[in-house]
Amino acid sequence: MNPADRAIGQLLQNLGPEDVETAWTFFLSAYSETIFGVVRGFAQTDDQANDCFLFACERLAGNNCRRLRAFRPDGKAQFSTWLRAVVRNLCLDWYRSKYGRRGLFRSIASRDAIDQEIFAATFLRGPSVYEIWLGLSRKGLSLSYADIEKRIEQLRGL
Numbered sequence: 328m329n330p331a332d333r334a335i336g337q338l339l340q341n342l343g344p345e346d347v348e349t350a351w352t353f354f355l356s357a358y359s360e361t362i363f364g365v366v367r368g369f370a371q372t373d374d375q376a377n378d379c380f381l382f383a384c385e386r387l388a389g390n391n392c393r394r395l396r397a398f399r400p401d402g403k404a405q406f407s408t409w410l411r412a413v414v415r416n417l418c419l420d421w422y423r424s425k426y427g428r429r430g431l432f433r434s435i436a437s438r439d440a441i442d443q444e445i446f447a448a449t450f451l452r453g454p455s456v457y458e459i460w461l462g463l464s465r466k467g468l469s470l471s472y473a474d475i476e477k478r479i480e481q482l483r484g485l
Contacts, residue, residue, distance in 0.1 A: 335406040339396050351388055354395070361407060362387075362414050369418040382421040383414050435482070441468060445475060446482050 338350055338357075363380055370376035387394055398409050435446050441463070448459045456479065460472050470478075 335398070335400065339392075339398060339400075347391060351392065355384070358407075358410060361410060365411050365414040366418055368415075369422055378425075379418055379421045382424075383417040386417050386420070387413070438482075441470070442478055442482060445478050449479050449482065 338354060362383055363376070366376050366379045366383060370379050394413060398406055400406070402409075404412075435443060438446070444463065445459060448462065456472065456476055459479075460470070460475050463470055463475070
């Protein structure tokens with residue numbers, strides 16, 4: 328077990344109802360930068376980032392820090408990795424509460440599954456062409472980097 332995760336295990340035990348305020352303050356001082364780093368990826372303005380950060384913190388602190396106490400120090404993931412995933416999901420919840428779920432345009436919905444995946448990656452999630460290529464490769468799709476660039480340009484023209 329990672330020594331940092333052992334320490335976070337102790338912190339999470341302290342997030343019980345006895346001394347939750349002190350433990351929460353310590354948690355925020357240690358992990359607010361990590362949380363805000365994830366939040367910045369979902370917000371286009373400083374105001375949105377602040378709103379999303381507050382939303383995520385409220386959800387993490389809610390119900391006597393139930394989400395945080397769900398982490399298992401003896402599990403497969405390190406706490407920082409696990410926390411980023413949880414905060415990312417909370418950011419998605421925040422985004423959906425503000426803007427709803429995005430649907431595909433008819434012009435995109437009529438395209439094949441690969442083009443729909445490339446569209447979602449490019450225009451909804453925003454990674455680089457390399458990250459899209461890598462993600463599709465991991466899914467077993469053998470498209471060249473140039474082919475993905477060409478498809479993105481075609482999708483931009485729709």
